[in-house]
Amino acid sequence: MNVRSLQKKSETDWARIDRMTDDDIDTSDIPPLDDAFFKSAKWLLPRWCIDLSDFRQAKEFAEHILKRKWQQDLNESPVKRVEHRAFNTALIVSYARPFHNNKTVKGAPASSLREQVGEVLNEAAEVGLHDRILRLRDTVIAHSDGRALRVYSSSILGPTITGVVENLSESEVKLLKRMTKKWIDYLGIERTKLKKRIALAVQDDSKRTVDVQSNISRKR
Numbered sequence: 001m002n003v004r005s006l007q008k009k010s011e012t013d014w015a016r017i018d019r020m021t022d023d024d025i026d027t028s029d030i031p032p033l034d035d036a037f038f039k040s041a042k043w044l045l046p047r048w049c050i051d052l053s054d055f056r057q058a059k060e061f062a063e064h065i066l067k068r069k070w071q072q073d074l075n076e077s078p079v080k081r082v083e084h085r086a087f088n089t090a091l092i093v094s095y096a097r098p099f100h101n102n103k104t105v106k107g108a109p110a111s112s113l114r115e116q117v118g119e120v121l122n123e124a125a126e127v128g129l130h131d132r133i134l135r136l137r138d139t140v141i142a143h144s145d146g147r148a149l150r151v152y153s154s155s156i157l158g159p160t161i162t163g164v165v166e167n168l169s170e171s172e173v174k175l176l177k178r179m180t181k182k183w184i185d186y187l188g189i190e191r192t193k194l195k196k197r198i199a200l201a202v203q204d205d206s207k208r209t210v211d212v213q214s215n216i217s218r219k220r
């Protein structure tokens with residue numbers, strides 16, 4: 001994703017998308033599937049189906065963190081502290097997965113939703129938090145980047161290294177939850193388009209089968 005994509009304001013009407021049903025989605029731009037396609041077709045799980053699952057997990061983790069109100073507990077017990085940190089890590093990892101070069105199937109290019117960020121996230125706060133989540137994942141969660149973990153203290157020993165990652169604030173978790181909802185809606189439209197393609201394909205395939213059977217009957 002380049003700087004121009006970040007600065008471009010999304011023109012998506014998210015309120016209208018939330019009200020849309022499957023029948024409201026225009027799939028007229030989807031090309032018909034011919035006999036040649038079905039001859040070599042294989043049923044494969046689209047990459048965005050996995051991305052959708054990741055976002056749903058992220059939404060569940062965010063909801064659990066908010067429900068437990070950990071950020072409001074100034075005296076977390078050791079058990080609560082560990083649980084809070086575990087869910088914070090899980091939230092960051094699950095949200096960040098779809099934006100990295102994920103392998104799909106053999107021969108297919110790696111998949112990432114980075115290019116769609118400017119289309120889905122249309123607020124500066126959303127883009128800022130999105131970048132922070134990916135940075136945390138890349139430098140602290142999935143890797144141990146010394147620069148990210150270096151903390152300067154007044155000790156005579158100078159800078160020290162810590163493996164502790166600061167948990168997201170309550171406002172950040174709430175915003176991240178709204179962002180995952182946008183991604184779920186966005187990918188939900190892609191899912192609906194696929195369902196319509198499958199339905200049309202099955203309908204066309206059934207029609208071809210009936211035509212063949214009619215021809216056989218007439219020949220007899």
